[in-house]
Amino acid sequence: MINPLKYDNCDVAIIGSGPAGLAAAIALKKQGVNRVLVLERESEAGGIPRHCGHPPFGVLEHARVMTGPSYAKKNIRTAQNAGVDMALKTSVTALGVKGELSIASPLGTGTIQAKRVLIATGVRETPRSARLISGSRLLGISTTGALQSMVYLKNLIPFRNPVVVGTEIVSFSALFTCKKAGIHPVAMLEEKPKPSIMQPLQKAAHLFGVPLFLNTQIINIIGKDRVEAVKVADIEGNIRKIDCDGVLFTGLFTPESSLVSMSHLKLDHNTKSPVIDEFNRCSDLAYYAAGNLLQPLNIAGNCWRQGRKTASFIAKDLKENAHVNLGK
Amino acid sequence: MNSKNCNKTTPDTHKKGSSSSLISADIAIIGGGVVGCAVARKMALEGASVVLIEKAPDILDGASKGNSAILHTGFDAPVDSLEQKCVQNGYDEYIKIHESLNLPLLKTSALVAAWSKEEEDRFPDIFKKGVNNGVKDLCLLSRKEILNLEPSLANHIRSAILVPKEYVIDPWSAPFAYLKQALENGGQALFNAEVTKGRFDGTNWYLNTKQGEVQAGYVINCAGLYGDILDKNVLGSTQFQIKPRKGQFVVFDKAARKLLSSIILPVPTERTKGIVLFPTIFGNIVVGPTAEEQESRSNASVDKKTLTLLVEQAIEKLPALAKMPITATYAGIRPATEKKHYRVIHNHDKNWITLGGIRSTGLTGALGLACHVHDLLLQQGSDFKKLETPVTTTVPNLAEHLPRDWAREGYEEIICHCEMVTKREITAAMKGCLPAGSIDGLKRRTRATMGRCQGFYCSARLAELTKEKFTNTIGVGELDD
Numbered sequence: 001m002i003n004p005l006k007y008d009n010c011d012v013a014i015i016g017s018g019p020a021g022l023a024a025a026i027a028l029k030k031q032g033v034n035r036v037l038v039l040e041r042e043s044e045a046g047g048i049p050r051h052c053g054h055p056p057f058g059v060l061e062h063a064r065v066m067t068g069p070s071y072a073k074k075n076i077r078t079a080q081n082a083g084v085d086m087a088l089k090t091s092v093t094a095l096g097v098k099g100e101l102s103i104a105s106p107l108g109t110g111t112i113q114a115k116r117v118l119i120a121t122g123v124r125e126t127p128r129s130a131r132l133i134s135g136s137r138l139l140g141i142s143t144t145g146a147l148q149s150m151v152y153l154k155n156l157i158p159f160r161n162p163v164v165v166g167t168e169i170v171s172f173s174a175l176f177t178c179k180k181a182g183i184h185p186v187a188m189l190e191e192k193p194k195p196s197i198m199q200p201l202q203k204a205a206h207l208f209g210v211p212l213f214l215n216t217q218i219i220n221i222i223g224k225d226r227v228e229a230v231k232v233a234d235i236e237g238n239i240r241k242i243d244c245d246g247v248l249f250t251g252l253f254t255p256e257s258s259l260v261s262m263s264h265l266k267l268d269h270n271t272k273s274p275v276i277d278e279f280n281r282c283s284d285l286a287y288y289a290a291g292n293l294l295q296p297l298n299i300a301g302n303c304w305r306q307g308r309k310t311a312s313f314i315a316k317d318l319k320e321n322a323h324v325n326l327g328k
Numbered sequence: 329m330n331s332k333n334c335n336k337t338t339p340d341t342h343k344k345g346s347s348s349s350l351i352s353a354d355i356a357i358i359g360g361g362v363v364g365c366a367v368a369r370k371m372a373l374e375g376a377s378v379v380l381i382e383k384a385p386d387i388l389d390g391a392s393k394g395n396s397a398i399l400h401t402g403f404d405a406p407v408d409s410l411e412q413k414c415v416q417n418g419y420d421e422y423i424k425i426h427e428s429l430n431l432p433l434l435k436t437s438a439l440v441a442a443w444s445k446e447e448e449d450r451f452p453d454i455f456k457k458g459v460n461n462g463v464k465d466l467c468l469l470s471r472k473e474i475l476n477l478e479p480s481l482a483n484h485i486r487s488a489i490l491v492p493k494e495y496v497i498d499p500w501s502a503p504f505a506y507l508k509q510a511l512e513n514g515g516q517a518l519f520n521a522e523v524t525k526g527r528f529d530g531t532n533w534y535l536n537t538k539q540g541e542v543q544a545g546y547v548i549n550c551a552g553l554y555g556d557i558l559d560k561n562v563l564g565s566t567q568f569q570i571k572p573r574k575g576q577f578v579v580f581d582k583a584a585r586k587l588l589s590s591i592i593l594p595v596p597t598e599r600t601k602g603i604v605l606f607p608t609i610f611g612n613i614v615v616g617p618t619a620e621e622q623e624s625r626s627n628a629s630v631d632k633k634t635l636t637l638l639v640e641q642a643i644e645k646l647p648a649l650a651k652m653p654i655t656a657t658y659a660g661i662r663p664a665t666e667k668k669h670y671r672v673i674h675n676h677d678k679n680w681i682t683l684g685g686i687r688s689t690g691l692t693g694a695l696g697l698a699c700h701v702h703d704l705l706l707q708q709g710s711d712f713k714k715l716e717t718p719v720t721t722t723v724p725n726l727a728e729h730l731p732r733d734w735a736r737e738g739y740e741e742i743i744c745h746c747e748m749v750t751k752r753e754i755t756a757a758m759k760g761c762l763p764a765g766s767i768d769g770l771k772r773r774t775r776a777t778m779g780r781c782q783g784f785y786c787s788a789r790l791a792e793l794t795k796e797k798f799t800n801t802i803g804v805g806e807l808d809d
Contacts, residue, residue: 043741051788089741091734091748104748108737127782129579129656132639134631137658139767139800142787149788156791156803181807220629225800245804254653258746258780261583269651 004039004087004103005110011035012314013101013114015092015259018047019300020291021120022075022084023061023307024314029082031315036084037112039103041091045079046072047122048145049300053152054176060301069152071300095119095263099286116286116314119274120307121259123292125170126252128221133249135221135230140246144174147248151181159246163230164188164210165218167195168251170297175208185210186244189232191217196251221247253296260289279313280306288314350540351516353379354712355705356533357548358523358558360387362694363683364550365503366418368510368517370698371705375712378515379544380507381537383522383554385799386769387507387762388500391552391690393772394577394628394660396604396617397499399433400692403463403491404440404454404596411670411689412461414696421695422497429505430722431498432730434609438494438591439474441645442486447595454489454595465492480587480648494591498609498726499691500772504762505723506694511761512719518542519765526562528678535562546710548701549682553625553663555671559682568671568684572625573664575617578638579656580649581780582728584613587648603638605645610747610775611728612655615642617688628659655780662687672697674704681705724753726775743793744786746779754793766798 011033014021017040028036044050049057052068059065062074079086087105094102099114125143140159142150150156160183164174167190178185188210190196195212205212215235222229222241229243255273266275266283274282274289281288290310291303298306355371357364360382368380382389399422402415426433442448451468458466469488474481511517521537526547528534535542551558559566585607594602605615615638635657643650664687665671671684681704683697690697705712725732732748733739739750757764757773764770776790777783783790791802 041742041745091742091745093748104734104742106737106739106741109735124781124784127784129782130654130780132578132630132632132635132654132657134629136627136629139802140804143782143784145784146787149785150791150803151807154788154792154803155807156788156795157805157807158787158791158802159804219632224626226804256781258581258583261581272653 002037002085002087003107004037004090004105004112005108007037007085007087007112009035010037010112010114011318012037012116012118013099013112014038014118014120016040016047016120016122016291017045017086018120018122018291018303019049019075020122020303020307021047021118022079023304024118024120024290024311025084026079026082027308027311028315029084031311033315033318037114038079038084038086039090039092039101040086040088043089045076045086045088051145051149051152052173053148053180054173057300061304092259095259095265095287097264097284114286115318116288118310118314119260119282119287119289119293120291121256121293123253123296124256125249126254128247128249131249131252133221134219136223138221138223138227139225140223140227141221142246142248144170144177144248144250147174148177151177157181157183159183159227161186161244162246162248163218163242163244164248164250166190166250166252167197167212168297169197171250172197172204174248174250175204175210179208185248187242188212189216189218190214218247253292255293255296257293279317280310281313348541349534349543351379351518352543353377353516354544355379355546355548356381356535356542356544357550359390359550359552360384360507360517361390361392361550361552362388362503362691363552363686363697364548365507365510366694366698367548367550367683367701368515369506370695370702371712372510372513372515373715373718374702375714376710378510379542380510380515380517381521381523381535381542382517382519383538384765385519386765388503388769388772390554391661391663392499392503393768394575394658395499395688395691396577396606396614397496397608397691398591398604398606399495399497400689401463401491401493402461402689402692403458403466403494405461405689406669407457407460409669410672410700411693414670414693414700415689416462416696417699418692418694418696421699422502422692428720429509430725431502431505432609432725432727434496434607434727434729436494436496436590436607438491438593439469439478439488440491440593440595441474441488442595443484444486448486450595451487451489463491466490478588478590480646481592482645482647496591496607496609497691501723501726502691503694504773508723508762509718509720512721513715517762523558523562533679546679546681546705549680549684552686553661555663555682555684563675563678563680567673568665568667570625570684571664571666572622573662573687574620574622574628574659575662576620576630576634576638576659577614577616577657578635578642578654579608579658580613580642581653581655582611584649584652585611587646588613592645603641605642609727610778613646613649615639617660625661628661630657630659653780656778656782672700676708679708724756743789744776744779746781746785747775749774749776751793754790758794758797766800767794767802770794
């Protein structure tokens with residue numbers, strides 16, 4: 001494993017090893033950039049696809065249909081073969097001016113000075129609290145991401161009969177995960193009059209025997225230590241109680257832009273993504289951004305392509321401005 | 329953090345006194361909230377053998393789990409009241425001991441902010457009260473001076489009283505440290521041990537708990553939200569009635585921290601301190617609490633309408649909060665009574681002291697109340713011999729402005745990325761003399777899953793690390809079940 005504290009002469013540091021980050025890393029190496037370092041805070045690289053145990057991944061990038069984990073593995077192998085350096089268990093704790101990154105790893109803390117930095121920190125779902133959902137704080141309240149990492153990485157389940165909130169693509173994916181894990185959702189709720197994804201989801205909900213309630217939202221989560229029931233209300237104000245042992249909040253993706261929001265970089269407060277120019281470059285010209293951080297819930301293939309495209313901008317920038325030292 | 333002197337309670341090994349008793353001690357403290365933990369510490373240091381009895385699997389399961397974490401000077405406490413005395417003594421004691429226990433202190437200061445003429449009109453009373461309470465460093469700030477200090481506050485602020493020594497602390501590590509020190513100095517603790525009945529034989533109390541009988545010379549009722557029920561069920565009568573008062577809070581993202589450095593207090597009314605805007609020791613900005621009377625002593629639920637109103641009120645005072653994401657919401661229940669003051673009742677004949685009605689100021693007042701209990705017991709003729717060289721060990725720091733565990737190498741891995749909680753911290757919190765007794769207890773000891781993603785990234789790893797550790801776990805089963 002690379003010791004990030006001893007990594008000198010870094011041309012490009014990439015924060016995040018999901019599809020966008022790895023695609024960019026591979027493309028940078030192919031375009032002759034010398035020292036490319038991917039910083040991954042988890043103990044394994046690969047990003048979110050690692051815990052999406054279902055197809056379809058890889059159609060655009062590798063011309064075949066893969067599950068998330070094998071897609072992630074394939075990306076990592078390709079990156080390693082291309083000569084990309086990877087530092088795992090390495091957290092970026094602050095984005096400094098002109099590409100100076102503060103990092104923490106079990107080996108210690110320090111800084112890396114990179115000529116350019118690509119931020120590819122991805123996206124996460126909006127949890128219950130940020131949705132201001134009424135009710136008690138209980139065990140059994142989860143998001144798709146948390147559910148999938150429990151099921152696919154740890155072989156654990158957080159509930160057996162949850163209510164699923166949301167009808168986005170990811171909600172569809174959550175139903176698949178539930179099916180695989182032997183979890184039987186008791187209802188699927190959508191606040192709006194129509195599901196976010198039309199045909200397939202409605203069919204899937206039927207297929208899994210999960211009743212879909214439109215125009216319906218949670219008005220209370222009830223239980224002592226663990227979820228025991230939810231109260232829901234429809235648009236006419238009819239209230240019903242649904243017995244369940246969990247609530248799964250799906251979708252409402254928000255960029256994982258905390259590093260940006262805590263830094264000197266400009267953040268678009270509406271989208272919560274960093275402000276970028278036409279080259280995906282941030283307000284500090286040493287920084288670029290790509291992937292889901294920019295447009296929540298691009299499918300992996302789109303993130304991959306955007307990572308690759310951004311890599312071309314970075315490579316060109318480095319070549320043309322090799323004499324311009326943005327660093328200190 | 330080393331706990332070699334720590335007596336972890338193993339019920340079988342502590343038999344002395346009555347042969348039928350599981351534990352026998354000089355003093356039984358019922359309730360593991362901040363008050364109970366502080367009393368346990370004080371009396372253990374004074375040389376008494378103490379046992380803290382808690383009905384939940386961990387400390388801080390009731391009123392003490394959700395408060396505003398402010399270390400109060402007591403400038404606005406009722407003049408000459410016990411509350412004022414306890415808050416002041418508690419404040420001084422915290423300042424005195426916090427470094428030795430590694431408890432954090434964020435020197436924020438507070439502004440009692442007036443947004444209207446009517447509120448300004450009450451300032452002379454507040455100054456007068458402050459002086460009477462011995463808080464003499466209050467000073468008036470003009471609008472311009474306020475905005476110099478806090479440029480992000482809405483500019484319709486009129487004036488404010490600066491309370492320089494009103495600070496912010498960690499509401500959970502403090503009581504944890506108090507009880508831990510009690511245990512390290514010979515104290516014991518029993519969890520999952522609700523006290524159901526008891527009898528007094530003129531010398532000793534025999535308390536029936538769900539873990540077995542406890543014998544003690546004195547009982548200190550620190551049962552908070554259940555204080556009146558405990559008095560009634562065990563002592564036989566009570567002089568007050570708990571009127572649970574819920575307070576909801578909204579926590580803003582750490583990015584908001586740069587918008588505010590002081591605690592923004594409202595001009596208080598008779599009933600409540602009102603809604604506060606304050607930085608937390610963990611690096612967030614919080615708005616709350618509401619004051620809602622309710623029947624339930626345990627239902628700390630939030631509701632969307634109230635939370636939305638809180639957010640609106642916060643934005644009205646600190647407009648840039650409108651751009652800030654919300655990290656968490658929570659509610660706490662204060663053990664208010666039908667009267668405003670602390671309900672401290674000393675039953676001499678029965679060796680029983682009740683510390684009731686300890687509300688918002690309890691976090692500060694606890695250490696003062698503990699001294700007060702000691703005084704009462706002295707009056708009653710107790711003659712414990714103060715420990716000459718008490719054990720003092722530190723607790724892990726969770727404050728954002730001080731070095732956290734991740735800054736020290738060898739932590740294995742970060743489990744919770746939003747709050748930068750290491751595996752080393754989580755492992756340590758499940759060991760030692762006062763290990764986490766529940767997932768919530770673990771969260772309070774480490775901050776795992778308390779950050780902006782609320783477990784999106786880490787709850788799987790946390791479920792794995794805590795599997796089979798607690799009665800209620802994150803995972804309910806395995807895939808192949």
